[in-house]
Amino acid sequence: MTVDSDRFVVIGNGVAGTTAAEHLRKNSPSADVTLLAGEPYPLYNRVALPIFLKGRVQERNVMMRTREVQEARGVKLELDTWVSGICHEEQTVMTADGRAFPYDRLLLATGGVPHPLRLPGANLHGVYQFQTLDDTKDLITRCEESESAVALGGSYIGYELAEAFSHRGLQTTWIMRGDRFLRRLLDEDGGRVVDLLARDRGVDVIYNDWADDIHGENGVPTSVSTMGGRSAPADMVGYGIGLRYYTELAESIGLEVGKAIITDEYLRTTRPNVFAAGDVAEFYDVIINRHNQMGTWDNAASHGRLVAQNMLGKELVYIEVPTYVTTMFGSRLSVLGLTPESHPDLEREVQFNTVTRKYRALFFHEGKLVGAVIIGVLKGRRKLEELIKGRHPIEGDRRALFDLLGPIDVAEPHEE
Ligand SMILES: Cc1cc2nc3c(=O)[nH]c(=O)nc-3n(C[C@H](O)[C@H](O)[C@H](O)COP(=O)(O)OP(=O)(O)OC[C@H]3O[C@@H](n4cnc5c(N)ncnc54)[C@H](O)[C@@H]3O)c2cc1C
Structure with missing residues (x-):
C-alpha cells in the first residue's frame, strides 16, 4: 500500500510514461510525481511522425502536451534530463547533469533506440x-x-x-x-x-x-x-532495422531482463516497488499465458493507465488487444493482438484478392482467435477484439469469421 508521502519517479515521457504520470495524479491528487524526459519536448505523437514527414500535418499537430498543461496536471516535468543511473539501496535516480531524484516507487518507461546502420557511408549527412x-x-x-x-x-x-x-x-x-x-x-x-x-x-x-x-x-x-x-x-x-530496448538501468539494479524488462501481469518487475510499461515492458500476457512485448501506441497508453493504479496499490491485470493501424501506400494495414511475428507457432487462416489489393490473416492458438492482420479498410474491429479478448474456442468453420470483415472482392477508394 502506498502512503500519502510517497514519491513517484517516472523515467521516459513517451505515451506510457506521460499517461502513467498523469494517472498517478488523477487517482491520487496529493501524489508527488516527477517525470524525467531524455528528449527536449513534452509528449508528442510518435504515430503522427509519418504524416508529419509526408507534409500532411504541421509540427504543432504532432505535439500533445505543453509544459504548462503538464504542470496544471500536477506532474513535475524535467525535460532534456537523461537518467544515467539508479541507486536502489538509496532509492535514488541520478541524471547525467548531476541531479538526484529520490523515489518510493519507480516506473521505467524508457522505450527503445534504433539499431545503428553499420555500412560504409552511413555517417554521411543525409x-x-x-x-x-x-x-x-x-x-x-x-x-x-x-x-x-x-x-x-x-x-x-x-x-x-x-x-x-x-x-x-x-x-x-x-x-x-x-x-x-x-x-x-x-x-x-x-x-x-x-x-x-x-x-x-x-x-x-x-x-x-x-x-x-x-x-x-x-x-x-x-x-x-x-x-x-x-x-x-x-x-x-x-x-529502420529494429529497436534495442533500454534495459541497462533495469539490469544495473538486478531486475530480470529478456528482450526487454520482464514484468508480471500487473507490470511489476522483480523488485516490488519498481514497475515497467510501454515498449520496454516484456509483460506476462494472460491472453496467451506467456510473456509478450508490444511496439504499439495503444498498448503503451493502456500500460500507462493501468500501471499508475498498480503503483498506487491496486492489483489490476493487464488484458488488452493491442492494435497497430497505419496507412499502406494509400490503403490501410491493421495488426491486432498476437501475431506470428513474436509467436511463430500460431495457426493461420488467410483470404486475399490481388485485384482489390486486400489481404486478411486470422491467427489462432489452442483453438482460440488471438490476432489478425488486415490490408484494406478494417471493418468488424470491435467484434474481432471481443473474440480475441473473450478467449473462447472458435466452434465450427473458422473461415466464417472472414464474413465479419466485409467482401474481399470489392475495392475501396485509396487515400492520396
Ligand atoms: C515513426 C514511428 C511510427 C510509428 N507508428 C505507429 C503506428 O502507426 N501505430 C502504433 O501503434 N505504433 C506506432 N509506432 C510505435 C509507437 O510509437 C510506440 O510503440 C510507442 O510510442 C511507445 O511508447 P513508449 O512510451 O513505450 O516509449 P517511447 O515513445 O519510446 O518513449 C520513451 C522515452 O523515454 C526516453 N528515455 C529512454 N531512456 C531514458 C533515460 N535513461 N532517461 C530519460 N529518458 C529516457 C526516450 O528518450 C523516449 O522519449 C511508431 C513508432 C515510430 C518511431
Missing part, C-alpha cells in the same frame, strides 16, 4: 534513423533538397520511410533483406499484395538483398549499391 521528432525534422529538411531516396528495412519503419519518400514525389527505392515486407507476419500472398500497392505508387522494391555501400560526394549521399549488384540513386537514405 542518412537518417526515424524514431524521434528531431529525426523527422532532419528528414523533412533533407527531403526538401532531394530528388531521390532509399528506404532500408522490411519492417514498419522502413515502410513508413518508403511511403513518405514516394508521397513527397522522390524517386524511391525500398530495399529489404527478406523476400517480402514483414516476412515473419505476412505470408507470400500478403507480401504480394503489399508489393502491388508499393508498385502502384511507383516505389521500386528490391527484395532478398541489402545495401553494401552508401556512395557520396561532398559529404552527402548520391547512390546506394547492394550486395546483389544493384544500384539506386539516393540523395538521402532512411533506415
